[in-house]
Amino acid sequence: MKKMILNIMATTGISLVALALIATLYDGTLICIDTVFQMLGLNIVIYIGLYFMDYIEYRYALLETGLKLIYIILLVLISGFVWDWYNNLSSAVLILMTIGIFAVCVCLDTISLLSEVKTINGLIEGEEHV
């Protein structure tokens, strides 16, 4: 649970930075408070879905990554309809933004995984020395 909350907060932060970058390209100067809460709400829903998707063991890692990305893109597009994001952004830009944020999250996740594996191998070696 703690890890999920941290992930949600981190992804919300990354999403807002990405949104700010895109908005700068469109000469934007403000992000509405609504947008911050919409991002947070969307990320909560995304991570709840990913939590249940993790119960499935996929044969191929690419298949797992692909399905998760499709799921996230669908949620983002649906959110765009619900919260009228298409007034300011096209769906193509939204999809590209989603892919970019997903790529950053996958990189961070991989770094976290490598760190976890290193810790476990350290514990195994520690046990051998005893």
Place this chain on the structure above:
Amino acid sequence: MRLILCERQNLEEPEVTVAYREMTKNVKRVADYVRCVDRTLLCKKDNEEHSILINDIFYVESVDKKVFVYCEKEVFRNNYRLYELEEMLSRAGFVRVSKSVLLNVEKLIGIKTLVNSKLEAKLSNGESVYVTRKYLKDIRSELIRRNEG
């Protein structure tokens, strides 16, 4: 924790007495380990029954609702379901590492990430099993528990 070894010729089998003032988690751990040392699991191979020492088991795998017990070089069948064995063997240092595999953490010599983002646990007999990421924390907890003892 002090260790006192005492040889007594009149004993039929080794006897372990644990003297403690308070039942701490380390005392409990020693007791659990001693209980498991010569615990056996009844398995079958080629229609013959074998009594396998739990400490000799490397991992247990469930395939098509059949449970296979893997020792260093031999494989046996067992009639228990995987979740039943998980309950029975959890105190003996066995941890679920994927939907269908229970691993004896004592036999684990390392974990590595593969190119396709999967995780592989290397065992002391040279074999390896796939590990699902969500079970890494259970492996870590078991290793921490063992190292603290």
